[in-house]
Amino acid sequence: MTTALAPRPDAGTTHGARVRLEGVTRTFGRGRDARPALAVLDVDVAPGELVVLVGPSGCGKSTALNLVAGFLEPTRGRVLVDDVPVRGPGVDRGVVFQQPRLFPWLTVRDNVALGPRLAGAGRRERTELAQATLELVGLPDAGDRRPWELSGGMQQRAAIARALVGRPRVLLMDEPFAALDALTRERLQEELLHLWATTGTTVLFVTHSVDEAAFLGTRALVFSASPGRVVVDHRLRDVPAPGADDARDRDRDDPATAAHREVLRTAVRGSAA
Numbered sequence: 001m002t003t004a005l006a007p008r009p010d011a012g013t014t015h016g017a018r019v020r021l022e023g024v025t026r027t028f029g030r031g032r033d034a035r036p037a038l039a040v041l042d043v044d045v046a047p048g049e050l051v052v053l054v055g056p057s058g059c060g061k062s063t064a065l066n067l068v069a070g071f072l073e074p075t076r077g078r079v080l081v082d083d084v085p086v087r088g089p090g091v092d093r094g095v096v097f098q099q100p101r102l103f104p105w106l107t108v109r110d111n112v113a114l115g116p117r118l119a120g121a122g123r124r125e126r127t128e129l130a131q132a133t134l135e136l137v138g139l140p141d142a143g144d145r146r147p148w149e150l151s152g153g154m155q156q157r158a159a160i161a162r163a164l165v166g167r168p169r170v171l172l173m174d175e176p177f178a179a180l181d182a183l184t185r186e187r188l189q190e191e192l193l194h195l196w197a198t199t200g201t202t203v204l205f206v207t208h209s210v211d212e213a214a215f216l217g218t219r220a221l222v223f224s225a226s227p228g229r230v231v232v233d234h235r236l237r238d239v240p241a242p243g244a245d246d247a248r249d250r251d252r253d254d255p256a257t258a259a260h261r262e263v264l265r266t267a268v269r270g271s272a273a
């Protein structure tokens with residue numbers, strides 16, 4: 001294990017935060033142009049859960065994630081992370097987007113070290129932190145390279161390292177593997193499960209894919225559009241006990257996962273109707 005992301009603090013506790021959206025709505029535009037993107041959203045995510053947000057295009061999944069990230073404010077209602085209202089972006093919440101969004105003029109290590117640098121960490125501390133986090137995501141030797149020298153999968157691993165370097169208590173992922181080839185995508189899904197089990201971080205993960213949702217989540221929220229709302233809240237599996245990495249044994253072809261996939265597929269089809 002590395003220093004950047006030490007295991008969960010104590011047996012029986014988790015590093016992840018509780019996330020709550022209470023009566024949250026979000027409207028874009030004003031007056032006649034006002035368009036509600038999210039109807040009332042009431043969601044309570046337990047510490048350490050991996051909740052997947054799935055649904056058709058335009059149903060408000062990214063909007064919900066951006067509200068938790070603090071990039072957007074709710075029109076009504078409150079977003080709480082461990083009972084503290086979200087007032088803007090913060091180091092307690094790491095964000096990974098569909099595109100890696102790394103700065104091409106910085107080395108991979110300096111990209112990962114940027115957050116600690118902005119937070120005032122000294123060169124040595126932030127370099128060690130970035131290197132440890134790169135090791136955690138399987139990129140021990142990539143630190144001196146530029147982002148454009150890496151494959152798409154490696155770039156996305158670096159983006160995950162950048163999100164994890166501050167040891168966030170919530171990891172927000174907006175279709176992070178959608179632009180990758182199928183094999184890389186499966187590999188990164190498995191790596192994410194391992195990282196999640198290792199760190200105990202609460203994860204909110206947006207995807208269009210019911211396969212991905214059924215394989216990754218402890219719970220899936222199925223959204224429908226116009227305006228966006230949660231139509232199905234489906235329990236997939238238990239949160240692993242602190243310190244246990246049973247995600248390692250997860251099988252995408254087992255009957256339970258296949259059954260969940262069908263439940264989600266039916267729900268998503270219904271929500272798009």
Ligand SMILES: Nc1ncnc2c1ncn2[C@@H]1O[C@H](COP(=O)(O)OP(=O)(O)OP(=O)(O)O)[C@@H](O)[C@H]1O
Nearest residue numbers: 028029037055056057058059060061062063064228
């Ligand atoms: N900044 C914005 N300004 C105006 N409208 C927005 C903005 N962000 C999102 N919307 C609108 O809100 C609705 C929900 O968008 P959102 O991106 O949250 O959906 P989504 O489910 O994530 O879609 P996709 O799966 O295609 O990414 C859409 O109608 C979208 O056009």
